[in-house]
Amino acid sequence: MVWAILSILVENKPGILFKVTHLFRSRNFNIDSISVGVTENPELSKMTITTIGDEKQIGQIVKQLDKMIDTIEVKRLDDKKTVFRELSLFRVKVSKPSDSMEINNIANSFGAKAHDARKDSIMVELTATPEQINNLQELLAPYGILDIARTGVAALQRGGD
Amino acid sequence: MEKISGARSLIKALEKQGVKEIFGLPGGANLPMYDELYKSNIRHILVRHEQSAAHMADGFGRVSRRAGVCFATSGPGATNIVTGLATANADSAPMVAITGQVPTAMIGRDAFQESDIIGIANPVVKYSFQPTKATDIPEVVKKGFYIAETGRPGAVLIDIPKDVQTNEAEMSFPEEVKIRGYHPWTDPDVVAIEKAIKLLLSSTRPVILAGGGVIISSAFAELQSLAEMLMIPVVSTFKGKGAFPENHALSLGPIGMHGHAEANKIMSEADCVLAIGTRFSDRSVGTFAEFEKNLKIIHLDVDPAEIGKNQTTSVAIVGDVKASLRIFVKLLMQKAFKKTEENEWLKHVSEVKQYWHDNLKIPQGELTAARIMRKLREVMPAQSIVTTEVGQHQMWASLFYDVISPGTFFSSTGLGTMGWGFPAAIGAKAARPDLPVVDIAGDGSFNMTENSLATSVLDNLPVIVFLVNNYTLGMVAQWQRTFYDRRMIGVDQKRCPDYCKLAESYGAQGIRVGDLNELGQAIKAGLKSDVATVIDIPIDPEEDVLPFVAPGTSLKDMILPS
Numbered sequence: 238m239v240w241a242i243l244s245i246l247v248e249n250k251p252g253i254l255f256k257v258t259h260l261f262r263s264r265n266f267n268i269d270s271i272s273v274g275v276t277e278n279p280e281l282s283k284m285t286i287t288t289i290g291d292e293k294q295i296g297q298i299v300k301q302l303d304k305m306i307d308t309i310e311v312k313r314l315d316d317k318k319t320v321f322r323e324l325s326l327f328r329v330k331v332s333k334p335s336d337s338m339e340i341n342n343i344a345n346s347f348g349a350k351a352h353d354a355r356k357d358s359i360m361v362e363l364t365a366t367p368e369q370i371n372n373l374q375e376l377l378a379p380y381g382i383l384d385i386a387r388t389g390v391a392a393l394q395r396g397g398d
Numbered sequence: 399m400e401k402i403s404g405a406r407s408l409i410k411a412l413e414k415q416g417v418k419e420i421f422g423l424p425g426g427a428n429l430p431m432y433d434e435l436y437k438s439n440i441r442h443i444l445v446r447h448e449q450s451a452a453h454m455a456d457g458f459g460r461v462s463r464r465a466g467v468c469f470a471t472s473g474p475g476a477t478n479i480v481t482g483l484a485t486a487n488a489d490s491a492p493m494v495a496i497t498g499q500v501p502t503a504m505i506g507r508d509a510f511q512e513s514d515i516i517g518i519a520n521p522v523v524k525y526s527f528q529p530t531k532a533t534d535i536p537e538v539v540k541k542g543f544y545i546a547e548t549g550r551p552g553a554v555l556i557d558i559p560k561d562v563q564t565n566e567a568e569m570s571f572p573e574e575v576k577i578r579g580y581h582p583w584t585d586p587d588v589v590a591i592e593k594a595i596k597l598l599l600s601s602t603r604p605v606i607l608a609g610g611g612v613i614i615s616s617a618f619a620e621l622q623s624l625a626e627m628l629m630i631p632v633v634s635t636f637k638g639k640g641a642f643p644e645n646h647a648l649s650l651g652p653i654g655m656h657g658h659a660e661a662n663k664i665m666s667e668a669d670c671v672l673a674i675g676t677r678f679s680d681r682s683v684g685t686f687a688e689f690e691k692n693l694k695i696i697h698l699d700v701d702p703a704e705i706g707k708n709q710t711t712s713v714a715i716v717g718d719v720k721a722s723l724r725i726f727v728k729l730l731m732q733k734a735f736k737k738t739e740e741n742e743w744l745k746h747v748s749e750v751k752q753y754w755h756d757n758l759k760i761p762q763g764e765l766t767a768a769r770i771m772r773k774l775r776e777v778m779p780a781q782s783i784v785t786t787e788v789g790q791h792q793m794w795a796s797l798f799y800d801v802i803s804p805g806t807f808f809s810s811t812g813l814g815t816m817g818w819g820f821p822a823a824i825g826a827k828a829a830r831p832d833l834p835v836v837d838i839a840g841d842g843s844f845n846m847t848e849n850s851l852a853t854s855v856l857d858n859l860p861v862i863v864f865l866v867n868n869y870t871l872g873m874v875a876q877w878q879r880t881f882y883d884r885r886m887i888g889v890d891q892k893r894c895p896d897y898c899k900l901a902e903s904y905g906a907q908g909i910r911v912g913d914l915n916e917l918g919q920a921i922k923a924g925l926k927s928d929v930a931t932v933i934d935i936p937i938d939p940e941e942d943v944l945p946f947v948a949p950g951t952s953l954k955d956m957i958l959p960s
Contacts, residue, residue, distance in 0.1 A: 248579065256520060263521045293706070300703040306525050306545065306580045 240269065241295045242321055242392050245284040245302055246310040249275065253307050257284060260305065266290060266298050270323070270367070270389030281309060285321075287367070287390050314392050321392035325370045327361045328353075330381030340380060347373050358383055399568040404532030404558065405430035407569045408496070409438045411539035414571060417467050419828050421445055421454040425471025426511060428498030430563035432469070443828065443857045446849040448475050450821035452482020453847065455493045456553075457822030460808050461783060462829040463616065465492040465546040465554070472498045473511030476557070477518065481815060483553040484522035488812030489637065490614060492551040494542050501561040502530065515557050524552025532565040540575045549582025550701040551614060582700075586722040588729075590715040594672065594696045595729060597713055601670030601694065603743050604630045607653070610637035610811070611675015611699060611719045618804035620723035621674070622646070627730050630672070631747045633661040635682040637811040638675070640801025650751060651800075654682040655947045656793035660754040662945070662953040664747055670694040675719045677701075678708040679812070680949075688952035698722055758945075759959040764913050765937050767791075767866070771798035773914050774836070774864055777921040781806060782834040783826045787819040787843030789873040791866035793943040795838045817846030823861040824854050834925050836862040841891055842871040851904035854930040862924035863901075863932040868939035869893050876942050880957075901932035910934040 247253045254273060261268050269287040276283050288298060295313065302311045314321070331337050340359055344351050349363035363373055367390060374382065402410070408431055412420070421443045424432045435442055445451040448470040455466030470479050476497040486493040500509040516526050525545045527538045538556055546554040598604050612621050621641060625632050625648050632642045633650045636657075642649050651658035653665045665671070673695060676682070683689040690709050697705055698715040705714040715722055760768040771794055778784075780802045786792040786809040801807040808826070810818040823837035844865055854861060869891040878886050898908030906929050909920040917935060924931030945956040 252516065255517070259520055297703070297707060300705075300707075304701065304703045306577060309579045 238289055238291055239295065240287060240289050240316075242314040242316055242319060242390060243286045243288065243299065243302070244312045244314055244392055245286065245308055246276070247282050247284055248307045248309070249280055249282040250307065253282070254284070256305065256307060257286075257302070260301055261288075261298070264297070264301055266294060270387070272389035272391050274391070285390050285392050312394075314394055318396075319392050319394050321366060321390050322364050323367050323370055323390045324364045324388040325362070325373075326386045327374065327377055327382055328358050328384040329361060329377050330383055331355070331357055331359055332380070336380055340377065343373070343376050349373060401566040401568055403430065403434070403564055403566050404529075404535050405434045405563040407532065407535045408539065408558065408563070409434040409440065411536045411571060412440065412467065413438060415539065415543050416464070419443055419458065420467045420469055421451040421458070421825065422469030423448050423451060423471070423475065424469070425475045425498065427472035427500055427560050428469055428475075428496075428563075430560065431496070431498065431558070443853060443859070445821070446852050447847070448478035449482050449817070450847050450850045450853070452479040452493070452495060453485065453815075453818050453821035454825035454828070454850075454853075455495070456482060456486040456491045456818070457785060457808065457825030458829045459486065459492040459551075459825075460489075460822070461826040463492070463547075463614070465494045465543050466825055466829075467494050467496065470495065470497050471511065472500055472515070473513045475511075476515035477513050480519055480522065483519055483555060485810050485813045485815040485818055487522050487524060487553040489810065490551050490610065491553070492546040493553045494546050494556065495553065496556045496558065498563070499528065499557045499559040502559045503561070505559065515555065519555050522553070523555050526555040526557065528557045528559070529562055530559075532562050532567045533569060535562070536569055536571040537575060540572050541577060544575055545577070545580065549580075584717050586717040586725045587715050588725055590713055591722060591725050591729060594698075594713045594715060595726065597670060597694060597696060598628060598630070598672060603667055603669040604628070605665060605668040605671050606630050606632045607665070607671050607673040607676060608632055608634040608638040608641040609674055609676025610635065610641075612638055612641035613805045614675065615700070615719040616805060617720035617723050618642070620720055620727060623727045624723055624730070627727065627735060629741070629744060631664060631744070633657075633665050635676050635679065635811075636796055636809070639796055639809075640804055640807040643802055643804060644800040645802050650747070652796050653953060655684075655949070656796055656943050656945065657947070657953070658754070658797060659758055659945045659956060659958070660751045662947065662956055663750050663754075666952070666954045668693060670696070672696045672698070674698045674723070675700070677704045683709070684947055684952045685950060761938075761941055763938060765911070765917070765935055767794040767937065767941055767943070768798045769914060770866065770917060770935055770937070771795060773917050774838070774921060775799050777918050778836060778925075779834060782836060783808070783823075783830060784836055784838060785809065785819040785823040785826060786838040787840050788814045788816045789840040789843055789871070790868075790876065790943050791838055791840040791872070793873075794866065797943070799838070816843040818843075820844060820847050820861075820863060821850045821853075824850055824859045827859040827861050831859075834862070836864050836924075838864045839866065840872060841865060841867045841869055841897070844897075845891075848900065851901060851906050851930055851932075855905045858928070860927055860930050862921065863930065864921075865897055865932055865934050866937055867897065867934050868937050868941070870939040872939065873943070875939065879942070880946075880948075897932050897934040901930070904930075906930040906932060908932045908934065910936070
């Protein structure tokens with residue numbers, strides 16, 4: 238099983254997200270994460286989907302997505318030649334005064350920012366690869382994670398292509 | 399410019415598209431379209447259930463290779479066509495379905511007869527549109543036909559809210575449309591074709607597997623030239639039945655669950671297959687892993703997503719079947735290639751064919767499957783169009799009705815929709831009124847859309863219903879006998895209804911036959927009749943379809959008649 242990043246340029250029209258996700262559902266493929274945003278061209282949107290499957294399945298996903306009439310371009314990005322980032326927010330429990338400091342230190346070591354520090358909780362923001370975010374989550378877990386929000390991956394290939 | 403309504407622009411766009419027939423049923427949300435249809439020369443063919451309108455459009459599309467058109471209203475009218483959309487799309491048949499929708503302002507408010515048909519139909523259509531402005535309609539229609547008819551054809555849905563139908567605007571009708579994300583044509587891949595020829599020539603036991611794509615792209619002459627130049631035996635999928643004349647010396651007929659014994663045998667022995675316009679359905683190949691074991695697969699298909707979906711390919715050729723086969727033939731001619739008929743493989747193939755011709759046991763009764771199908775073949779002119787329903791009769795047609803004129807046999811092969819054959823036959827008759835059309839039917843399937851008799855009679859579209867009647871859901875009964883130790887449940891139709899009386903009540907002709915001679919007479923009467931003819935052919939409900947490749951087994955493991 239491999240983890241793959243798919244970058245999909247689609248028509249910016251209502252219902253496209255539904256069609257793309259429906260394709261994954263009806264063909265029994267997995268969506269690991271999905272993010273959608275506008276592009277420099279207001280008629281087009283960019284979807285970034287990360288998925289897990291064997292090579293054959295991922296090849297099929299690319300072909301089935303490509304076949305969709307509303308997709309303009311479907312690329313499987315090589316994660317070694319791609320900058321990919323996800324934004325994550327954690328609200329972490331603060332049980333005793335020293336927690337706050339420790340959480341701050343952990344955040345700093347990841348290059349994460351702390352927000353909304355309160356007596357009983359603190360929010361941590363990290364933009365990084367999904368793997369780094371998972372690592373941060375693991376270190377924050379012992380303090381008690383009260384809430385979590387992740388955006389899914391946005392990705393661009395390096396060097397123009 | 400003159401202002402016209404959305405509905406007027408719809409009909410005008412359909413007229414410009416060359417549409418001459420629309421199959422449909424009116425209702426509240428499509429009345430504006432019907433009011434414009436009233437003023438048009440397009441012929442409206444009224445159905446008794448919207449599902450049949452979709453199947454008629456589908457049958458029309460398969461035969462004419464232009465999109466058939468059906469109309470339905472919103473809500474239940476629209477949901478009633480879903481099976482028709484799914485059937486057409488599963489078999490890559492060109493169709494444009496146009497539904498009325500509640501007014502834009504009512505969408506999402508659970509209005510009377512509102513259904514989210516765009517959402518419901520999404521997985522079973524090639525594409526769908528819901529124009530939000532009247533001015534969108536001409537372009538949407540043009541795009542709809544373009545998508546339905548090109549590349550791998552399919553079903554297109556256009557859902558038009560009632561206010562969009564009635565709003566008036568100045569309209570322009572595009573002559574051409576471009577769709578950024580849709581590239582139905584690719585140039586034939588000459589390099590891959592060269593490789594394929596090399597592989598075919600270097601293999602010792604090659605076979606051609608002809609799929610439905612050969613029929614869709616009408617590549618009959620090209621396929622025949624190729625087979626004859628290379629002297630390679632031709633098997634087909636069930637959908638590809640009749641892509642190659644079944645009375646040709648190189649023809650072995652369909653492979654698959656109820657394929658011809660000789661076709662399954664030779665397919666299992668092959669070391670290389672040129673598979674043309676096929677998606678390697680489980681019903682055709684048995685188990686995927688077993689099929690591709692020891693077999694080099696050359697796969698030619700217009701749909702790149704089919705390459706490698708079910709089978710591993712040695713050579714992939716993406717392109718239109720007809721255009722690609724022409725390159726095959728051209729390259730072989732350049733090489734001045736001519737294979738002699740003398741080779742071990744061909745000799746073996748003819749022996750196997752002869753063996754099964756002589757040794758396949760068929761039941762000895764008077765009205766038994768093989769005999770009635772062969773009688774039908776004997777009496778029907780070669781060019782006749784055949785549709786089938788779904789079940790035992792369909793598989794008997796596959797086994798015992800030889801298609802001589804390529805591209806004249808149509809069946810719901812992908813979705814397997816009971817009730818498809820009769821309305822599809824009516825649609826086929828609308829497309830080709832000059833040809834005899836017969837629906838090879840079973841009683842279970844015919845029950846599902848038998849009210850299309852009204853359409854056949856009243857709209858003067860006479861077809862023959864060749865009703866193989868065992869008053870049983872025969873294929874299910876066969877599985878219950880074979881796999882469930884004869885625990886028969888839900889299969890007995892209890893001799894209801896009387897099909898001759900049923901036919902007569904609609905003004906059609908009903909003929910019950912008692913022997914093969916009467917059957918021949920009845921078919922002749924049907925061919926001459928101005929109204930639909932239902933030929934009720936009582937058969938033994940215990941007769942099985944054999945050979946039979948049980949699900950989950952390989953083509954080698956046929957259950958044979960004992």
